[in-house]
Amino acid sequence: xxLDYKKAGVDIEAxxxxxxxxxxxxxxxxxxxxxxxxxxxxxxxxLSKIKEMEDPxxxxxxxxxxxxxxLAFLMDKHDTIGIDAVAMCVNDVACAGGDMLFFLDYIACGxxxxxxxxxxxxxxxxxxxxxxxxxxxxxxxxxxxxxPEDEYDVAGxxxxxxxxxxxxxxxxxxxxxxxxxxxxxxxHSNGFSLVRKVFDMTAENLNTYVDELGATLGETLLTPTRIxxxxxxxxxxxxxxxxxxxxxxxxxxxxxxxxxxxxxxTAVVKKDSYDIPPIFKLMQKKGQIEEQMMYNTFNMGLGMxxxxxxxxxxxxxxxxxxxxxxxxIVGETKSxxxxxxxx
Numbered sequence: 001x002x003l004d005y006k007k008a009g010v011d012i013e014a015x016x017x018x019x020x021x022x023x024x025x026x027x028x029x030x031x032x033x034x035x036x037x038x039x040x041x042x043x044x045x046x047l048s049k050i051k052e053m054e055d056p057x058x059x060x061x062x063x064x065x066x067x068x069x070x071l072a073f074l075m076d077k078h079d080t081i082g083i084d085a086v087a088m089c090v091n092d093v094a095c096a097g098g099d100m101l102f103f104l105d106y107i108a109c110g111x112x113x114x115x116x117x118x119x120x121x122x123x124x125x126x127x128x129x130x131x132x133x134x135x136x137x138x139x140x141x142x143x144x145x146x147x148p149e150d151e152y153d154v155a156g157x158x159x160x161x162x163x164x165x166x167x168x169x170x171x172x173x174x175x176x177x178x179x180x181x182x183x184x185x186x187x188h189s190n191g192f193s194l195v196r197k198v199f200d201m202t203a204e205n206l207n208t209y210v211d212e213l214g215a216t217l218g219e220t221l222l223t224p225t226r227i228x229x230x231x232x233x234x235x236x237x238x239x240x241x242x243x244x245x246x247x248x249x250x251x252x253x254x255x256x257x258x259x260x261x262x263x264x265x266t267a268v269v270k271k272d273s274y275d276i277p278p279i280f281k282l283m284q285k286k287g288q289i290e291e292q293m294m295y296n297t298f299n300m301g302l303g304m305x306x307x308x309x310x311x312x313x314x315x316x317x318x319x320x321x322x323x324x325x326x327x328x329i330v331g332e333t334k335s336x337x338x339x340x341x342x343x
Contacts, residue, residue, distance in 0.1 A: 014112040018140055021118035025125035029135040033101070043136030045102050055164035061092035064155035066250075067192040071222050073151060074203050078116055080224045081154060082123025083130070084189045087225035088249070089158035090131040091304070094232045095245040095260075097168040098160030100133035105156045107140045110147035120154055123224075131229040133158060166236070170244035170260040170307070175335045177243060177307045179267060180316055183326035184303035185226040186279060190250040191297040195221065198287035212278045220279050226303050231323045235306075238319035244307035248299040255296070257305055257340040266336035269305075270343055274328035277301045295342060307333060 006012070035044035050056040065084040072081045082105070090100055105124045107117060117140055128135045147153075187195060199205065199217060206218030213220045228247075235242055244260035257267050280301060284294050294300060308316050313329065320327040 014114050014142075017114040018112060018117040018121075021114050022121040022125075025118070025122045026135050029103075029125050029128040029133065031134040034134045034136055040137075043102065043104060045134065045136055050161055053161070053163040057162050057164050057167060059093045059096050059098040059160045059162060060158065061089040062155065062157040063088035063092070064153065065189045067196060068187075068189050068222070069153060070192070070196060070201065071206065071218060074201060075206055075218045075222060077222060078119040079123045080222060082120050082125070083127040083224035083227070084123075085154045085156045086124055086127025086131060086133070086158070087227045088189050089156045090127070090133060090160070091225070091228050091247045093158050093160040094131075094229045095168065095247050095304075096162060097166050097232065097236070097242065097245075098162040099233065100131045100158065100160045100229055102136045103128050103131075103133040103156055103158045104136065105138040105154065107138070107152055107154050108143050108147065109140065109152035110143060111149035112140060112142045116152075120152070124154075124156070127224075127227060130227040131158075133160075168242050168245050170262055173243045173260070173262055173265055173307045173333055175265065175333055176310065177333045178310050178313050178329060179269060179331040179333065180306045180308060180313070180320070181269075181274060181302035181328045181330035182228065182231065182304040182306065182320060183226075183274075183328070184248070184277075184299045184301055186223040186277065187221060188225040188249070188299055188303060190299070191252075192221075194287070194289075194297055195283065198283050198289070210282070212282060214278075226325075228304050228325070231304075231320055231325045234319045234323045235316060238315055240308060240312050240316045240319055242306050242308060242316075246305045248302055248305060250297075252297050252299065253295045253302075253305075253340055253342065254292075258338055260305075260307065261333075261338050263338050264335060265333050265338060267305075267307075267331065267333055267340045268343060269331040269340060273330040274301060302328075302330065305330065
């Protein structure tokens with residue numbers, strides 16, 4: 001029998017069909033700076049507008065969605081996981097005060113099913129639209145024998161820009177600054193290896209309605225990660241100086257909040273300053289997870305924590321809420337070791 005690539009497990013025709021199906025979604029993310037169309041060997045993006053900045057700095061972020069992707073397999077729902085992939089990258093760029101420029105995605109799959117790949121890219125495109133990034137390229141790699149046919153992984157790479165004078169690096173944070181927490185949309189895309197140990201990961205259980213959640217377990221857990229690019233732009237447009245910004249991802253409060261602090265500053269967060277979403281309470285109870293581990297693993301309802309001068313708190317809250325985000329005054333900074341204290 002004569003061998004060919006298809007018999008070896010890679011369907012080139014399916015790859016062509018995937019590209020055709022995703023073109024409409026990609027087109028919706030286009031910006032004037034994008035040069036050329038989908039299908040070239042590289043994505044081209046004009047930097048002409050950056051000339052208007054005094055000292056432009058490129059910012060980048062790359063990430064995936066971790067084992068949250070297992071839920072997409074179990075629920076056979078693939079049009080939101082791409083939003084998570086974008087969010088995990090662009091929120092990191094937004095932390096430094098950057099405006100998004102473009103995004104590239106990478107999908108590895110056991111078998112290329114064009115409709116499924118297109119659904120994933122539909123989510124990526126939606127995340128790009130929410131963040132303002134153009135989806136200028138990507139790769140779909142078929143990996144027979146390396147991955148099961150019905151499984152895939154998705155990751156991304158984001159690039160943004162900021163004028164150096166507007167960069168957020170935490171260096172100006174001082175004792176007495178106010179900490180503002182911005183609500184998450186749920187578990188986001190971190191801690192799912194623990195989530196999957198707490199709950200029985202079957203399609204039946206995921207599709208079961210849970211009263212305290214007001215939705216099925218699967219719907220709650222698969223809720224896409226909130227994208228905060230618009231919120232950060234709203235703050236800047238309102239004249240609010242964000243001194244420090246922390247994206248609460250893997251490692252929860254204990255790892256991420258100190259990342260925005262300068263030496264000699266402690267962040268004090270009041271646990272009762274906002275309502276913790278029911279999904280976290282349910283996980284803690286069902287899994288018998290210690291409180292410190294919860295705050296060391298999950299976002300506990302806050303996707304971002306910002307540090308601002310007390311004089312700008314009211315303006316900051318107004319700017320955040322203008323983008324549909326919920327904000328809470330969750331604590332303040334004080335002199336001390338570079339760490340976070342939860343009280």
